[in-house]
Amino acid sequence: MNSKLKLLAEGQNGVFSRGQAADCGYTPGQIRDRIRDRRWVRIRHGQYAEAVDLSHLPPWEQLLLSHRRLVHAVMNSMGADTVAVSHQSALALHGVPLWGPDLTEVQVSRMDTHRGGRIGGVRHHRGRLTEADLTVVSGLTATTVSRALLELACTTSFEAAVVSADAVRRDFPVSPDEWQRLQAATEFWPGSATARAALAFSNPLSESVGESRLRVLAHSHGLPAPVLQAEFADALGFIGRVDFYFAGYRTVVEFDGMVKYAGNTRERLIQEKLREDRLRALGLQVVRITWADLADPARVVALIRAAFARA
Template sequence: MLKLVADRQGGAFSRGQASECGYTPDQIRDRLADGRWERIRYGQYAEAVELSHLAPWDQQGVRHQRLVHAVMNSMRPGTVAVSHQSALALHGTPLWGVDLAEVHLNRLDRHRGGRIAGVRHHRGKLTAADLTVVNGLTVTTLPRALLEMACTSSFEAAVISADAARRDHPISVDDLQRLLEVTEFWPGSATARAAWRFSDPMSESVGESRLRVLMHNHGLPAPVLQAAFADADGFVGRVDFYFADEQTVVEFDGLLKYAAGTSDSLIREKLREDRLRALGLQVVRITWADLDHPARVIARIHQAFARSRRTA
């Protein structure tokens, strides 16, 4: 019975709901003590889940989704809509570099805004076009939530989510234009607009989006994304970034790309890189750890540009 209740609420359930399903105070305490249950927030719990197979940002997204459901489980229906990054988490949009410690809600009633018990209440004006339902919860639509979050985050964080949103969900021009007009004078709207203009659905991962922002911030020319190459033996592959004027390819090796760790995959990648070099291309490979050293990354790319000019 409790599992059915929790499934309807994103995995979260209250202490009262557990009691109604027959769990005694001692049983609740025992399950929390031995790790079968997790305390999501005061009086709200969920069964423990294994998330180690997910990327770190996806783990954070799942945890935040449960926190959102726990908060909404204690709210009066019809008084709020989930908004900002909390809405994006429910929409399944990747979030990186965004504060997920608080749940963001937009008031639908006359309640004041502000921070209360780990919940950030906003007073934005919403229309029916701004609202949808995800997993039984009223939330702001994906484009509305994206602009809400982008107005309160960094350019990099906004681009990462915007790339993913544009890649995975169609956003109509009319809806976007309406929202850009609504948010024109919001604090942070300049960042949101810049991030949207820079966003590209061809960016295929959080890491690629981060690397693209890094290169942009350091003044590199705009590369072609997902350019395809072939040689006399046929298709070689698509590359993450191609600087045509510099005949240079930049590839991002994601955190989980070689999780399987098979020698065959490493050999295939080495042969692919050899074929790219045989076409006269410089190849620069960037890892997740490299992103913590942006000056070093940019220096390596400039060095590849220089090699390309010497061999031209």
Template sequence: MNPKLKVLADAQGGVYSRAQAADCDYTPGQIHDRIQDGRWERIRHGQYAEAVELSHLPPWEQQALRHRRLIHAVMNSLRPGTVAVSHQSALVLHGIPQWGPDLGEVHLSRLDRHRGGRIAGVRHHRGTLAAADLAVIDGLPATTVPRALVEMACISPFEAAVVSADAVRRERPRSTPDLERLRAATEFWPGSAMARAALDFSSPLSESVGESRLRVLMHNHGLPAPMLQVVFTDAEGFVARVDFYFPEQRTVVEFDGLVKYAGGTPETLIQEKLREDRLRALGLQVVRVTWADLEHPARLVARIRGAFARA
């Protein structure tokens, strides 16, 4: 990419239009050749970006990066001042972890009187946005984190809403007053009951997407509510801070413990084994959960209930 187009693209999330490429001295033939040989990729009609290698990233990060480019491509083709990025699209811009919301289309809130609805892969929403609910992220107008979270929670499954709500409460604790204001302001929105349920269930002590998903899974299957991030000690001192603790059942549930604590080396694997032995010496059952286990909820819940029975 020539320097002139690179500067322009860097200011637009890596995205540029066909007209902008032409203004930077690319001929139609050169544009065609770069798309055909894979140097450039088409983000949407008339909007392009340099191809990037994403295979080293987790699937959810790949999805977020692609959606971020799609947002810039959409905004690059609309008249400035008419819309703000909103809902899950705004959460992507803000860097809030997500799992499960539909990122197949860009969500925008109208700042003018244009009708809402789905147009060319873009979901346009109508509503009144207060100045306190607007921000500028990546050079784009967008709803704030609290507003975007409530918007997304109203149109997404409970699990998806909890994952992002946990992350916001954990990473953006100053958002709490605005979340409470928006709970009242959106009381009669479609889907607001689901949003309130997710906010009520959310916790800043849930430290990852996996922990949030596991907590929702256990809740959906009727397990008692666990304590989060409980510290255990023994005669030698600190033993561990565990993800989930069921006190009446004397059971600890750890999400992806081998990844979180082991790091893959023999020395740390041994340390993790000793840690687990010390927990069991305290009379605790220990259940480890991996990403793969989340795909078999009934089997996983049976394992946890089995630990309850043994305890």
């Protein structure tokens, strides 16, 4: 890619149009050649990007990055000031973790009199947007983090809403007055009850998508509310923080605790083993839950309840 097109694409999350490529000196034949040999990939009709290898990323991160490109491709082909990126598409632009919502189509909210509905892989929403609801992210007009979160929460599952709500409360401080304003504005929206419940349940101490999902799973199956990020120490000093501590049952639950440690796999295993031994020496039960376990909620609940019984 020549330097002129590269600079332009960098400002659009790697996306550029056929017209922009032509303006930067590429002939129709050169464009066809680059698509044919897969140096460039088609994001949507008339919108392209350089091919990148995402295989080193987990599947959900690949989806998120691909969706951001799709958002830029859509906005690059639409009239300025007609729509704002919204819902999960806005959260993706803001860098908020997502789990569960549909990322196959781009979500926008109309800022003109155009009707809503699905058109060409884009979901158009009707709604009143004020200046307080709008911002600019990566050069695109989008709803604010707080507005986008409530838009998502009204249109998705409780689990998906909590995953993003935990992250927003952790990484994007929003004033109580702003939450009040938005909840009043969305009070009678379809799905607003789910949004209110997810926001009330959310906790900024959840440090990852997996922890948020595990917390929702435990809540849904009637387990007691755990203490998050509890700290433990022994005669040797500080042991560490744990993801979940069920104090009434002297049980610690860790979600994929291996990611807490730097270094190679062997060092991680040794550090984790020593850490767990020290926790157990305090009379605690320790349960580790992995991503694969979340696919079998009954097994997760059985493991935790078995630890309660041993304690």
